[in-house]
Amino acid sequence: MIKIATVVGARPQFVKAAVLSRAFSKHPEIEEVIIHTGQHYDAVMSDVFFDELDIPRARYRLAMRKEDAAESPARALGRTVQDLVQVFEKERPSWVLVYGDTDSTLAGALAAAKDNIPLIHVEAGLRSHNARMPEELNRVLADRMSRLLFCPTDQAVRNLKAEGYGRLSSRIFRSGDLMQDAAGYYANRSKPIPKVTIPEKFVLCTLHRNENISDNTILDRLFKALEQTATRMPVVMPLHPGTRKRLSGNGYDISRSPIRFIDPVGYLEMVFLLQNCRFVMTDSGGLQKEAYFFGKMCLTLREETEWVELVHHHCNILAGSDTEKITSTALELWNQDRIAFAPGLYGNGHAGEEMAEIILKNS
16 A cells, blocks of 8 residues: 655645545555645635545644744744654655645655655746745755656756756656646636626736735835726736735725725636636736636736746746836736637646556556
8 A cells, every 4th residue: 555645735735636636546555645734724725625626634634824934934834844743653654745835845845854755746846046935945945855756847847957856866757737637627617706796807816925915115016006907907806815914914905996806715716717807917826827727818926937938938927016017018918819828838637647657656
């Protein structure tokens, strides 16, 4: 029996875990133990994803709370590592599997290394080349500790080889992207948001990254751009709890804003918004790809992106926090006819099945 301890804690990881858990379930020789770190701790940002995506319930629920991480990120990370070590010592997994670039990812990687358990990193090899981003540090460290590196793109493979991973004991696979699998699987299960009226034509916007919301100068520039855009076209923003807290602390009056704020939504509701929006504005890495999966242009509110192929293929435009560039580009995208996207940038929609087979062959 191959026992895989899967560590998850944030929204994109739940979606990816739904795909890979479904692939694991087809192999009776695989037992999966899901461990939820609690990084996303409220029901809307966490529990709803387990319910609507049919993810097996987490066997363990830890207590990494956002407020603890905000007060002392290192202390919160250390506690989570300690908790995970205790779980691993009890479960004795054959592998530990982590996703992406969150603090949960790094905690899982460190705990696996502590107990000398081979590590699988899904979404390996991504680089923003911005060392100030916590996510960049997390993904680089997780890659270095991993035995199996599942890369979603050719560029991710090139990044690892350029860093010398070809000379290490780890194995690199161009696996494709689990989010591509999810988009295809859940597209027909999307659902409108109850008791919320969405305009027939609108822009979907999300904003939550720490480098944007923790700096008041950047946050002010971004919201100036979003407000100016919202006076020209409907802008619908599912408001992340962290962003809401920051705006409230700055005295921002949400009720008087031209932006149409709504509460955070589940994945199937987000798919509905993606299917029906005109284009996407976001600082989310995952949503940049999801826009591509549903054939929508993306205006990225960051200076760089890990998903460089989207920029190269003109599916994604980087605007940073430049108010004028954001507003002018948004107007261009609003008036632009739908374009044909380059196909197959993230695999064939069977990444989960291929990853499960690779794990079996390497166990």
